[in-house]
Amino acid sequence: MTQFFQTELRLRSLPAGYHLITDEIENAIPEIRAIQTGYLQVFIKHTSAALTINENADPTVRKDFRTFVDELIPENYPKFIHTYEGPDDMPAHIKASFFDSQLQIPITNGVLNMGIWQGIYLCEFRTHASSRQLVLTAFGELSS
Amino acid sequence: MTQFFQTELRLRSLPAGYHLITDEIENAIPEIRAIQTGYLQVFIKHTSAALTINENADPTVRKDFRTFVDELIPENYPKFIHTYEGPDDMPAHIKASFFDSQLQIPITNGVLNMGIWQGIYLCEFRTHASSRQLVLTAFGELSS
Amino acid sequence: MTQFFQTELRLRSLPAGYHLITDEIENAIPEIRAIQTGYLQVFIKHTSAALTINENADPTVRKDFRTFVDELIPENYPKFIHTYEGPDDMPAHIKASFFDSQLQIPITNGVLNMGIWQGIYLCEFRTHASSRQLVLTAFGELSS
Numbered sequence: 001m002t003q004f005f006q007t008e009l010r011l012r013s014l015p016a017g018y019h020l021i022t023d024e025i026e027n028a029i030p031e032i033r034a035i036q037t038g039y040l041q042v043f044i045k046h047t048s049a050a051l052t053i054n055e056n057a058d059p060t061v062r063k064d065f066r067t068f069v070d071e072l073i074p075e076n077y078p079k080f081i082h083t084y085e086g087p088d089d090m091p092a093h094i095k096a097s098f099f100d101s102q103l104q105i106p107i108t109n110g111v112l113n114m115g116i117w118q119g120i121y122l123c124e125f126r127t128h129a130s131s132r133q134l135v136l137t138a139f140g141e142l143s144s
Numbered sequence: 145m146t147q148f149f150q151t152e153l154r155l156r157s158l159p160a161g162y163h164l165i166t167d168e169i170e171n172a173i174p175e176i177r178a179i180q181t182g183y184l185q186v187f188i189k190h191t192s193a194a195l196t197i198n199e200n201a202d203p204t205v206r207k208d209f210r211t212f213v214d215e216l217i218p219e220n221y222p223k224f225i226h227t228y229e230g231p232d233d234m235p236a237h238i239k240a241s242f243f244d245s246q247l248q249i250p251i252t253n254g255v256l257n258m259g260i261w262q263g264i265y266l267c268e269f270r271t272h273a274s275s276r277q278l279v280l281t282a283f284g285e286l287s288s
Numbered sequence: 289m290t291q292f293f294q295t296e297l298r299l300r301s302l303p304a305g306y307h308l309i310t311d312e313i314e315n316a317i318p319e320i321r322a323i324q325t326g327y328l329q330v331f332i333k334h335t336s337a338a339l340t341i342n343e344n345a346d347p348t349v350r351k352d353f354r355t356f357v358d359e360l361i362p363e364n365y366p367k368f369i370h371t372y373e374g375p376d377d378m379p380a381h382i383k384a385s386f387f388d389s390q391l392q393i394p395i396t397n398g399v400l401n402m403g404i405w406q407g408i409y410l411c412e413f414r415t416h417a418s419s420r421q422l423v424l425t426a427f428g429e430l431s432s
Contacts (some may be wrong), residue, residue, distance in 0.1 A: 002146065002290065004181040004285050006252065025400040039329060041183060041427060043250050045259030047199045052385040055335045059372040064150050064378050065385070067367050072216075072360075079211050082204040090208050097196040097209070101262075102248050104390050106331050106423045108294065115333030115422050118389075135250045137183060141292050146290065148325040148429050150396065185327060187394050189403030191343045216360075223355050228346040234352050241340040241353070245406075246392050279394045279401050281327060 002038075005031040005138040013131045014124045016088075018054075018062035022119045026112070029136045033110040038140015040112060042101040045133045048126050050099035056119025065123075069095060074097035092125035099123050107140050146182075149175040149282040157275045158268045160232075162198075162206035166263045170256070173280045175256040182284015184256060187246040189277045192236035192270050194243035201262025209267075213239060236269035243267050251284050290326075293319040293426040302412045303420045304376075306342075306350035310407045313399070317424045321398040326428015328400060330408065331390040333421045336380035337412050338387035344407025355412075373412060380413035387411050395428050 002058060009028040011021065026032070032040055044051050055061040073094050075087040080089045103120065106113040122132065153172040154167065170176070171185060176184055188195050199205040217238050219231040226234045247264065250257040266276065297308065297316040313330060314320070322329055332339050342348040361382050363375040370378045391408065395403040410420065 002292075004146075006250065007179050020251060037294050037425070041248060041250065041282055043248075043257070045257075045262065047259070047261055053335070053389045054385055055381055058370055061378065061381055064368050064370050065382060066227075068361070068365060068378075068382055069365075073212070079207050079215075082202055082208050090205065090212075093199055094209060094212055097198055098242055098386055100388075101197045104248055104329060104331075104392055105272070106294065106329065106425050108423070113331070113333075115335070115421070118333065122385055133259070135252070137181070137250050148290075148327050150394065185392060185394065187392075187401070189401075189406065191341070191403070191405055221356060223359075224352050225417070226346055226352050234349065234356075237343055237349055238353060238356055241387055241409075243341050244388075245341045248392055277403070279396070281325070281394045 001142050002140060003142055005029060007136050009134045009136055011122060011132045013129060014122060016124050016127050018065045019122045020119045021122045025120055026134060029138055030136055032107050032138050034142050035107045035138060036109060036143040038138060040105045040107055041102060041137040043135040044078035046144045047096050049090065049129065049132050050096040050101060050123040051103050052099045052121045053103060053118050053125060054121055057117060060121055088127045095125045145286050146284060147286055148170060149173060151280050153278045153280055155266060155276045157273060158266060160268050160271050162209045163266045164200055164263045165266045167192040169264055173282055176251050176282050178286050179251045179282060179284035180225065180253060180287040182251045182282060184249045184251055185246060185281040187279040191240050193276050194240040194245060195247050196243045196265045196267060197247060197262050198265055199261055201261060232271045239269045290428060291430055291431050293317060295424050297422045297424055298422060299410060299420045301417060302410060304412050304415050306353045307410045308344055308407045309410045313408055313424060317426055320395050320426050322430050323395045323426060323428035324397060324431040326395045326426060328393045328395055329425040331391060335384050336414050337420050338384040339391050340387045340409045340411060341391060341406050342409055343405055345405060376415045379412040383413045398431060
């Protein structure tokens, strides 16, 4: 027997940077524990923030992400036309497309089947962002 | 009761750049209106064009994408070996992998559950591309 | 009638670079042949290697990927803090997020419905990596 579970999660406002949100996601959709085989989809309803899966242990990884990506896609790029929402807006859109707007994670025996060093990042690219809204959709075969 | 709907969509030929195709996709698979909870998958069958979700309102966003990404991954990069299909070919392959070959969008109550500023982009990276073929697969629990 | 098939695949150790693994994936989950309409999900359980779909014919494409991406996200970037696992570690994390940690490929009539020039790449970003573990999840409506 298969079943869908779907909910929306509003995160607290986060500063620009890369933030681990694995626990918040798992807590928001505890029904994944009932799924034997399936997956969880995480979707972000915004175009200036994004999701990705990366290293979950050392905070310097997330700092280095910020330093490098902010230099690769800089606010002061002189040819941007779309600047009226601020210098951080257009870089945020480009970063959002280089990272992910959705993740699909396998579920096996009631847990997210990720590697032990993997965590889910919320990548916040705006300097003064409001809170971000996610859609969580789990689907799978229920444990009997 | 769950159901699959799958179809292929051939887009018209588009010039190099970033193009909003949300309406064309929704029109090609109207069965999403019958789905209460599920998702739509959009898959592109090419390696020199891509998909992404980004800002759907201001065309300058899509212009800035082109300016910036063309400069980041330039045609005149001197170390490319794979050049016999033209100078735009190898940059197109790299851009295609930095963007997405597939999108998965949640469906809630018969509509794509995206943010109000989100739209689906076809990212055309070749200068003289032929038309592009998409596979659209919707799956979900039907409204009762 | 719908069904899930899920298995894990440990790849052989691969050198840094971009490697075609379409055949290995198809061989590891032959049940896709029983699926009329559905999809295969490929998930990598690591944060310093990644997946992508790109050109499957000319090996110079994969060489050019390596040359270009290694120069775009260089080992000698002077501001990286997370360096104690070696100079190739932090660039590997960033590359992993620019590429994909998971792919979702439509299945139609028992085969992966990709374009004829598309193949699945394992992108190995570490110089001396151990073998990599994938989770393969196929789901769909069975052929009657």
